[in-house]
Amino acid sequence: MSKRKILIVDDEPNIVMSLEYAFKKKEFEVFVARDGTEALDIAEKQVPDIILLDIMMPQMDGYETLRLLRETEKLKRVKVVFLTAKSKVSDMEKGLQMGADGYMTKPFSVKKVVKEVEEMIH
């Protein structure tokens, strides 16, 4: 069985660093992107099993990235979890409505994120 692939999209390197460490520990193949454009590039090449997506990013925000992901044929079924500081119920509803598979707010627990992700792509 090949390695599970995860793409982490966030513009905060320190946050990415912790997540990257935790997922590698769980035998994930980890890819990192700093914004939406980069994320789309990598996703198209690697076709990850799951994408952790920040919303507030420079250039292209998370919503727009998700929309474009869903428009791409081979990325349609990739699981996407929003990982964001936007904690309002309305933001969450919007995210889920747009087709996200999960919505977790910052500050998060790394363990919980890992557990959630593992359950999702089981």
Next chain:
Amino acid sequence: MSNYLLILIIVAYLLLLFAIAFFAERNKGSKWVKNPYIYVLSLSVYCTAWTYYGSVGIASESGISFLAIYLGPVIALPLWMVLMRKIIRISRQQKISSIADFIALRYGNNRSLGALVTITCLMSVIPYIALQLKAVSETFELMTLKNGYVSKGILDDSTFYISLLIAVFVAFFGTRSSDATRHKKGILATVAMESVLKLVFFLVIGCYVVFYLFDGTGDLYRQVSQSENFQRLSSFGGIEEGFNWLFAICLSFVAIFLLPRQFHVAVVENEDEKYLKKAVWLFPLYLLLFNIFVIFIAWAGNIRLPPNVNHDYYSLLLPLQEGHVALTVMVFLGGFSAVLSMIVVSTLALSTMVSNSIIIPYGFIKTLVSGNPEENAKRIKTIRRMAIFILIVAAYIFYIKFSVQLSLYAIGLISFVIISQLGPSFFFGLFWRRGTALAAQIGIGLGLLVAIYTLFSPAIASAINPGTTLDSDGLFGMSWLRPSQLFGLDYLSPVSNAFLWSISSNLFVFVTVSVSSKGNYRERNYAEMFVNYENYENLQEGAFIWKGEAYVTDIKGLLNRFLGEQRTNRAMEIFNRKYNIAPNVETADARLINFSEKLLTGSLGSTSAKILLSSVSKEKPISLVAVLNILEETKEAKANNKLLRDKSDELSAMAEQLRMANAELLDLDKQKDEFLDTVAHELKTPITSIKAASEVLEDEEMPKELRKQFLENIGRDTERLAILIHNILDLEKLSGNRAALHIAPREINTTIRNAILGIQQIAMKRNVVINFIAGDSVKAMYDEDRILQVLTNLLSNSLKFTEEQRGVISISVDEHGDNICVTVVDNGRGIPNEEHKYIFDKFYQSKNQNIKKPQGSGFGLAICRQIMESHNGAIWADDTYSKGARFLFTLPKAI
């Protein structure tokens, strides 16, 4: 010159006028026919044969007194403009077609008053027309026979045939429509044409006399000043003459409003109020031009012509004597034009009055009620045509019987005195509500009697019984009743005397009777509509008060008879739409009665219209008090309406203000939400980072190197958090003006140097040059720490956006009046145009940064702005600078 040749010329001229009239009727909308100049020229119908010939006669005998009757209109014109606008608007509103209609309607649509006004006009105008005929006839004789041929009977008299031709012309073009308020373009065009001709021809003869017969005005003056009675001809002549002047001016002042022909051209034929503006200066100019040469022609005639000729015709006789026949014919045609235009307009106006105010209301109304529309229109036209012929024939008879002894000037003035009797009821009626129909009738009646007694009785008495001493001894031998010197005022001319006494008695009676009698409700109603026409202009039919019973079908039937079914239906449709009335309503209200009255007024005159409508409706009398109350209510309702409108405007303005205030609050609220969102995001980011790092650090298998890295991250994020919190608090403090600033006079060069020192290390590391050359000491008012903060911020921004090795940052200081200005320029990427608006906003981070992850809180420039504002200074970025970024800030200078 041959009799027949002249007649041929006259006929040719009339044919030309027919052609012009036809052309104008065909091209009603053309700008040749419809323009203010035609209007002004048609006003010049004021200048008749009296002006053309009579002025010269007067000037040759009594000097410049002929000018008085032109001064009146000139003085009147500015006032005329104001009054005319009111008169024109009322007339249009009420569909008035003559002065008789106007006065009768003002006094409650009074039938007998209308008739009296018409009779007054007839008394005034028929002699006046006779005067014109006299001029034609006499000039005709002068032209054709030098040895005084006198016609032996009517059929032998060319004047009679000329009169008939004129009557045909008026009847043809004046009665094309049965609606008398329709504009008569054809006639107006010919009148304008005639006005041009008479002026041009008179000016030509004037020039001929002055510059051909004499050697300019100087030569003429030299010659005439040697004559014996020159003194009298060129001076005013004492206080008595002054009174005569005054009265003549008053007379002509009144006449310019009241003469039926003037009322007709100025009011009934007016198409556009704006024409008045042209008239107000063009008409006096016309009169001035007409009078320039009068005195010179008179002098020339006195010098060159034998004293026994008729002085009135100097302008004709002078070229005739020289044998210049063509010129003589031209002068004759000019005079004929003056005559023609006067007769045409006068008979047109009078025929409308005679038919609408006398013949139809007193005789034909029953016949008309039973007729069908075509028959009625035909009958009305026939009545008017008959009236035209009767008038001209009457004038001809008057001319044959009476005018042999009288001069043109004398008949003209008598005519003015008679028409001036309408003055009190006309002018007071425009401004004074109390005037009543009874008072107007008695006033006009008495004025006429006095005028007749003072003007005509001597002539009539001597005609009946030659040798009577009425004029020298007075009535019943009482000397104070001498007609031409009533009450012993012996220095006035007969005409001034007649004017003074007739108009004073008229005015006195009018005012006393009006004050002591109460008018009926109808009079009061119309008084209100005329005096305060502005109030009712918008109300239109709503201002008319009427109570009673009437059925729409009856009224429609009546309208059918006069307007025809098609026009009636159209009118009813307009009426119903205007007042939002359902077409199946059976009973008529006051508005319909008034509306129908106005419709009929155009064809029949207001009096007949009223009679007709009262025949199909049962009017209930209303008390005067009730009318006044209703009028008051209408006015009040209007005022209340206005008040309500104002209030509603006010309210909507207030609502708008509230809406805007609300929008502003919402906007602020939204801004605050956004701010909190951003703050939360900014705070959560380092917290998340710290939390995540501390979690993964639990892993005991983590290599030492990595562990160290995570721990360092935690340290940096904590610091970042601390700065963030500090900045937020700082900004809040600054924007709430709670920050304690230590503002004092300080040396800006020192502060700049300190700022550079603080950042020098990083700059050197990146190999970026910072240029600053301190000039003379410049002191400004500021808080050292805060301005240092601003400078540091600007410098570190510049560092962030400039390239390593190549970056250059320059700082300079200028003085601008009471301020100093510090400029920080770099050669970095500059600020994208679309970002200029936002860079000073909180949390705004440029997308254009060199370093991948934006560093800093996004608070820097926002804080700078707050700081500068609290220093009464300003900070901005120069959006015209393209070679990098250029920031400037100002501070007040230290005094």
